[in-house]
Amino acid sequence: MFFPLLLQRLRILHLEPSETDHWQMCGALGLDPSSTVIERVDTLDRFKQRLTDGLHDIVVSAYHCDGFTAMDAWEVLLGMPGRQPAFIVLSRSASEAEAIDAVRRGACDFVRKSTLSQLARVMLRALDASRIRTAKEDSQAELAGSVERSTELNEYLRKCIEEERQAIAREVHDDIGGSLAALKSDLGWICKQAKEPDVLAHANAATEMLEHAIGASQRIVQDLYPPVLERGIVAAVDWLAGSFEQRTGVKTAFTSTHEVIHAPEDVQLVAYRTAQAALTTIARHAACSEVRIDLSDGENMLTLEITDNGRRLTRAELPERPRALRGLGARARTVDGRLAIRNRGGAGTSIILSVPLVPVEGSLRTARLQQT
Template identity: 30%
Template sequence: MQACSLFTYNTEKMEMETNILLVEDNPRDAAQLKSILEEINFPEKSLLMASSLRGAITHEVSKKKITLILLDLSLPDCDGINTVKSIRNFFPDNTIIVITTAQDENIAMSALREGAQDYLIKGTCCAVAMRRIIRFALERQLTLKKLNEASESSLKADQKIVQMNEQLRNLSAYLQNIRENERTTIAREIHDELGQQLTGLKMDISWLKKRLQNDMPASEKVKEILSLIDGTIKSVRRISTELRPGILDDMGLIAAIDWQNVEFGKRVGINCRFENRVEELPFHKNIATGIFRIFQETLTNIARHAEANEIVTTFYRENQNLVLTVNDDGKGFDEYEVSEKRTLGLIGMRERAFMMGGKLYINSVKNKGTTSILVVPLMTEHRAKVMSL
């Protein structure tokens, strides 16, 4: 049957459900359109008629499945573009073809913007044009539906990604804190237990040394053992401090930054200055640790990559933020080139700043140097969350 090619449209199910609602108050125009539909073999039983907006809505209420609406814009109870808006409201998913006069073509264009799929001009429409308009309008509506579905599912996927990112961040913060707690415990155990035992051993050997004063070879050997023990004690202190400097827990963040600055300068042979303009505050342990670890990582990067002669570190308070800037006069780097390297140091530092509700800015100029600026809010919801992890 010829009608099938037009009204089956994709699925057979749709053919059975294809009902056209013709909304037209002028009986002559309505009859003319009806006969054009007959000409293209549209089944009469599937044609519903209404002569007003109210009448059209009644069809919606009756829940008879309507696929397409042929809509005259001048109705007794609604006129112009408002007719499209009202019908769209009641029939959000249907295909709408506006019926208009040649003089009203501009309104027809506005109707398309309000969600109609096409328009036909009264008196000029023939069977061939009607077939094409219906087919194109149905196709457009179907495409739009698919697009909406696709954008809905991509929105859902986006939301899922945001949610997973949040979970990963929480997990990362949780692991970071566990790691830090473990480092603190191991550092203390190494320092206290091993340190005490080594000191005890040193005292015993010193006692032996006195006893063996007259035995030159034995005395020499004991001296060697003592110097070995001294070296081991130093190693134990270094390892425990590298794991977690006790000064951070005992004396606070500012003392720890100051100490690290001096130690680093001595070890690497770079002139390091620290200007502090913040009074020592009872920073939460996780915040103090976060700022300190970012500072350490910044210094490590300078030692590894910058070839700098001088480092200036400044710690100050600006409004409700703590700001730590570290500036080196080294060779600098190009952000784009570095992002290609896919290294994790800078990413880790940025993540750590984010976990504290803060942000890490890096400003580097080739052959001039690098400045990293860490901004951490004194109190935020985010920070409270990190604290509770």
């Protein structure tokens, strides 16, 4: 017969207090009760031990056992590590309500002992369902692992980029900035010593160009890794607001709940980059006349909100927006935070960053901190 030949390649664990019922089930399946394919246990402790000792493809359990039910065995099975075998309830006296409850709680199927001829077909169907479920779980686990690895890689790349930006900022500030300052001093001496009008004119023109170069190098340093962050996130965002207003002419108001907000260095950097990217996008696309920046640390949460009164920006537009706003959500998640973009009535957009000041238990950030 087809079914017994297939079943002989499986390992079946039969939880059954009655040896007679066990023999009847083996007969219905065309199996020898002494075969290694099928094994009977009659206590919950023995059931748990056999689950621990070996791998089984199918568990068939009587509903009413001595001192427990099939649902108690099901709970034991759920608590076991590793792959779960298909679980079928086989009963003579269980009620319809008990049968429905067994399937609702996760059993693959319910078979009456009076219809043992159907058991082989039910077992094969349960095996197929179990294989599909296992494949789905494996696929989901693989996908979750891939996402986690991708997140870790992105975070590592961001960290490398920030370190590189910091190194370049130091290089520009110390070497190029120092050279430009020395050159400015020499040009100042030339201007004082120059007698010829043409020489003085060229020296003054060179000095103006040099002032422009010094200003550009300072802006580059601030964009790459601002030294103002060493004074804390409040001072850094305040500087951003003032610089934005001076550069664009857009009225910019900054408020903070405290003069100093204590936050981890990675959180401060994410907040600064978020404010920097938001202001860059506002300057290029919002067409606004006012910007408000609010920074707070209530309820152990750092919250940064940048609001303009210009053209509304919807989340659907983000893929079309410049790279300044792309990736802010992913950057926020590296410190357990989240980013929200909200419209303010008929005009204006708010970009809101919320980051817990205490790392979330079990998060990637917590794991990273524990490793360091």
